[in-house]
Amino acid sequence: MARSKDKTESPLIKGEKLALTMGGRTVVEHVDIAISPGEIVTLIGPNGAGKTTLVRLLLGLVSPDEGVLSRAPGLTIGYVPQRFQLDATIPLTVERFLKLSSRGSENDMGALLEEVGAGHLKDAQVSTLSGGEFQRVVLAKALMGNPQLLVLDEPVQNVDFSGEAELYQLIETIRDTRGCGILLVSHNLHVVLGASDRVVCLNHHVCCSGVPETVAKHPEYERLFGTKAAQAFAIYSHHHDHEHGLSGEVEDGHGH
Amino acid sequence: MFDDFLLRAMIAGVGVAIIAAPLGCFIVWRRMAYFGATIAHSGLLGVAVGLLLAIDLTIGVIAVALALGAILTLLQRSTTLPQDTILGILAHVALAGGLIAASALGGTRFDLMGYLFGDILAVSERDILWIYGGGAAILAVTAWIWRPLLAISVHEELARAEGVNAARASAVFMLLLAFTVALAMKLVGILLIASLLVIPAAAARPFSSTPEKMAFIAAGLAGTSVIGGMAASLWLDTPAGPTIVMVMALIFLVSFLCGSLRGRR
Numbered sequence: 001m002a003r004s005k006d007k008t009e010s011p012l013i014k015g016e017k018l019a020l021t022m023g024g025r026t027v028v029e030h031v032d033i034a035i036s037p038g039e040i041v042t043l044i045g046p047n048g049a050g051k052t053t054l055v056r057l058l059l060g061l062v063s064p065d066e067g068v069l070s071r072a073p074g075l076t077i078g079y080v081p082q083r084f085q086l087d088a089t090i091p092l093t094v095e096r097f098l099k100l101s102s103r104g105s106e107n108d109m110g111a112l113l114e115e116v117g118a119g120h121l122k123d124a125q126v127s128t129l130s131g132g133e134f135q136r137v138v139l140a141k142a143l144m145g146n147p148q149l150l151v152l153d154e155p156v157q158n159v160d161f162s163g164e165a166e167l168y169q170l171i172e173t174i175r176d177t178r179g180c181g182i183l184l185v186s187h188n189l190h191v192v193l194g195a196s197d198r199v200v201c202l203n204h205h206v207c208c209s210g211v212p213e214t215v216a217k218h219p220e221y222e223r224l225f226g227t228k229a230a231q232a233f234a235i236y237s238h239h240h241d242h243e244h245g246l247s248g249e250v251e252d253g254h255g256h
Numbered sequence: 257m258f259d260d261f262l263l264r265a266m267i268a269g270v271g272v273a274i275i276a277a278p279l280g281c282f283i284v285w286r287r288m289a290y291f292g293a294t295i296a297h298s299g300l301l302g303v304a305v306g307l308l309l310a311i312d313l314t315i316g317v318i319a320v321a322l323a324l325g326a327i328l329t330l331l332q333r334s335t336t337l338p339q340d341t342i343l344g345i346l347a348h349v350a351l352a353g354g355l356i357a358a359s360a361l362g363g364t365r366f367d368l369m370g371y372l373f374g375d376i377l378a379v380s381e382r383d384i385l386w387i388y389g390g391g392a393a394i395l396a397v398t399a400w401i402w403r404p405l406l407a408i409s410v411h412e413e414l415a416r417a418e419g420v421n422a423a424r425a426s427a428v429f430m431l432l433l434a435f436t437v438a439l440a441m442k443l444v445g446i447l448l449i450a451s452l453l454v455i456p457a458a459a460a461r462p463f464s465s466t467p468e469k470m471a472f473i474a475a476g477l478a479g480t481s482v483i484g485g486m487a488a489s490l491w492l493d494t495p496a497g498p499t500i501v502m503v504m505a506l507i508f509l510v511s512f513l514c515g516s517l518r519g520r521r
Contacts, residue, residue, distance in 0.1 A: 059417040079417035090285045090410060091464040100407045101418060125465065151417070 018067035045202035078142030082153035088127035103145025273478030280453035300354030321434035374445025462515030
């Protein structure tokens with residue numbers, strides 16, 4: 001587990017004192033967040049806590065009312081949006097869908113699809129894919145052109161339970177092999193925390209942040225997610241240390 | 257066996273059909289059929305404005321279409337009303353304004369039926385030159401904007417996060433639509449241009465595996481409909497424009513049945 005980081009490396013993206021008000025409601029306030037190369041930062045928080053809004057701020061899709069957002073010069077971002085279902089009105093093969101990106105060459109496509117375990121889907125129509133297959137394809141598209149930062153908003157939604165663990169495994173592998181920074185948004189606590197280098201717990205403001213173990217013990221975290229969740233994490237993180245060497249088995253356990 | 261005017265009409269009609277087909281695909285993909293109809297309807301007001309200000313009619317049509325697009329964008333930002341309601345208001349206001357202007361100008365200066373239904377049999381060689389010259393420009397710009405426009409049609413925020421300039425692509429698309437309506441309405445009429453945008457694209461969908469194939473198939477079907485419709489109108493002695501629409505509808509029906517038989521792709 002590559003959890004030790006070169007802390008001197010400057011962040012890919014950094015938000016300071018970010019605030020945004022929408023329709024008279026303060027959605028995000030006083031948020032400090034930074035993602036460095038090779039780091040998995042997980043953003044957790046209850047529904048309606050402003051997670052997706054913060055992601056949209058970081059991606060530059062909306063401008064903050066207050067605060068400063070700085071990006072590394074020439075930063076490239078791969079994005080997997082939340083609840084993304086493609087309309088069957090547009091005829092798209094998986095291959096053509098990947099080519100929508102302005103980045104990356106067509107030669108990369110086959111290898112990318114193999115990497116996310118969707119190599120056999122190259123000529124399939126995107127609208128016919130299952131939830132899990134589609135998430136892999138969207139992930140492959142996000143990886144086109146080898147971006148420095150990956151932003152994944154609830155990447156396991158619409159994915160069945162066994163596929164979930166596999167997908168998180170894949171995300172860790174991508175970080176390890178490519179060394180890109182990853183911002184992961186999730187409310188699926190126990191699976192996510194083990195893979196994260198840092199956790200930011202958001203409820204409009206940053207409640208607490210730090211390494212997963214610290215966050216899980218933080219009183220604010222317990223208050224937001226309940227004591228049970230905090231204990232469940234403690235059990236999981238113990239479990240995870242043992243499971244890591246057996247990742248092959250986990251993969252074998254999954255099948256259609 | 258064909259008279260010259262028939263040949264000219266077919267050449268012009270096929271040209272318009274081919275120009276409109278790729279734009280029509282985007283209208284179908286982006287669920288903007290009503291927007292296409294609204295822009296087409298605004299053409300009437302555009303002609304009236306052009307006549308009143310004594311400027312070139314094409315410029316009048318484009319100006320009104322763009323103003324309508326701007327009003328639509330503004331209204332969308334500042335109300336909670338759904339887009340189709342706003343379009344419903346704009347389309348009818350534009351049509352009513354056009355009709356009032358038409359009656360003020362008088363029938364001799366404003367051939368209302370001609371603009372609504374077109375007069376494809378009255379096409380001159382100069383018109384053909386305009387269609388093919390302007391059409392080549394429209395197709396070239398369509399090809400240039402194709403990738404970003406397709407990316408935002410699939411998922412706008414995803415495209416923007418990857419650096420696609422969505423505002424520019426949308427604006428260019430609106431401009432292309434306005435130009436197409438301006439170019440085509442005198443020949444094929446407002447009602448025919450609206451159906452040339454939507455029906456061939458819808459008919460092409462079941463036979464297409466990629467967006468590009470859909471655009472080419474739509475262009476082919478649209479061109480076929482124009483030729484078939486004009487032949488049928490000659491044979492049945494029916495008005496040309498509406499007969500073309502009927503032939504398109506027939507092709508759509510066949511495509512729909514084929515698509516249903518093969519299951520959804």
